[in-house]
Amino acid sequence: MAWRERYSPSSLRFAGGLFCILGGALTGTIGWFGHVLLLPAGMLFPVFWAYAPSRAVAALVAAAHFLGASRGLPQGASIFFGSQYVIGLGLWFAAALVFVTVYSLLWTKVAGGPRMLRYLIASILMSLPPFGIMGWANPITAAGVLFPGWGWFGLAATAILLLMMTTSLWRIAAPIIAGFAAWSAASWTGPKLAEGWTGINTTFQYERAGEHAGYEQQRETIAMVREAARLGTKVAVLPEGALGLWTITTERFWTDALSDLQMRVIGGATAIQQVGYDTVVVEISGQGARTLYRERMPVPVSMWQPWRRLVGDGGGANAYIFANPVVEVAGIRVAPLICYEQLLIWPILQSMAMNAEIIIGPANGWWTGESNITAIQRASVTAWAKLFDVPLVTAFNE
Structure with missing residues (x-):
């Protein structure tokens, strides 16, 4: 030419x-x-x-x-x-x-x-x-x-x-x-709805990394949960970190708050370990609480810092890379994807290979500012829910 x-x-x-x-x-x-x-x-x-x-x-x-x-x-x-x-x-x-x-x-x-x-x-x-x-x-x-x-x-x-x-x-x-x-x-239509399940979004802000949900914030969250119960919710999903530091005191505080309700709350928390800490999902009702899930892949650098252990400093979040891909709530097999996991491939595929029946996506995006990070997370987890034709319940703190 x-x-x-x-x-x-x-x-x-x-x-x-x-x-x-x-x-x-x-x-x-x-x-x-x-x-x-x-x-x-x-x-x-x-x-x-x-x-x-x-x-x-x-x-x-x-x-x-x-x-x-x-x-x-x-x-x-x-x-x-x-x-x-x-x-x-x-x-x-x-x-x-x-x-x-x-x-x-x-x-x-x-x-x-x-x-x-x-x-x-x-x-x-x-x-x-x-x-x-x-x-x-x-x-x-x-x-x-x-x-x-x-x-x-x-x-x-x-x-x-x-x-x-x-x-x-x-x-x-x-x-x-x-x-x-x-x-x-x-x-196009959105993912299936899970009957009786509701994700509660929040807008709490933090001044710095490592800050946890305090007493007043958790009281506000409980008020949202009670309102959801009034509207007929049976299982409420809360964002990552909504329960703050998970201790015996926190557990008692929440179980007492739910003692007169016939519902379950699934929320994110931080559990301190002998070495580092775990980002977890906890199930709570008026009868008690249990840890459902430990995050498979925390955010590298900001949370997951394996190099610190090489120098004798055991800080940072623990990663349970292939552990607990499916947990059971009210007889339903649930695939939890906490925040960063929603952007990756193997966590969701591992969960679906274990016959998960519903996906929950708690996240804490207080640090994302005006960026589109949380929007990308929602888009990704929505696509996976649509591919496998399962209900999706998300709960974001932005």
Whole structure:
């Protein structure tokens, strides 16, 4: 063509690389905008990654995708740590490092099967620990939008489409994705409701990281619970941290408050251990309380700090990476996803593999400020609930 004769191979290569990088930025920014129906946009990422003209450009495509998807992190981190915005920027780039490293090392010039296999390996690595601990912005999350109610078949179909996007078959896969996404948008309804279950959202603010719900805050929360009971709620789900530090005193305070109600409260709390602390979900009624769930994956750096144990400091949140994927409440198998876990892949898949019948999503987003972090969490957990056609109950403190 005449236009190709006007430009040198190096300039065309540069333009192609720039296009791929821009595409990566758009897939992350649009796909993780915070609206569940936009998640399929993230499925274009494999095309730009696969057709990058070099490994360096593939790394930049991955970085642009991840940074675009997690763009709220600098603001959130600066609020959480009470530090300058530059600290948040540093953590933002550090968080992208794992994603970028995996996808850049597994990139290949060899088209077809080898490239498809490399993408599959990268996706699996970013879905499971240890790399999956930073596995945000995974395009497979869109499965619930494309194939609501299909369960594991929908997950497999989405994976196949993503692999096709790394080859010349993207010309077939892209229209299929667009068609299913459009059909889903036209007929979209929210996840099922769980009869008698209610999530109670709150707007309590904290001055600094590590601050816990105090007496007055818990009294206000109890008032909300009692109002929910008056409206017929049988199980009320409270946000992460709503119960503050979980002690014998806190337990007695709550069981006394619920003694005249025929309902259960499921809420987040912090349980101090001999080594570090656990982020837990507790079930309470007027008859007593029990710890239901210990968080499988707390937020790295801000909560989960395994390096502190290497120097003899046992602080930080404990991670129960593959433990308690399903708990039972009132005879129902429940999949709890606390805050950060809503952005990852293996916690929800592990829970659904154990035949969970309902998903609960408590979270505490006081530190997210004006960012879209909590919106992305809601979109992700909504997509999973739709994929497996199970009820979803969320409870956010923002």
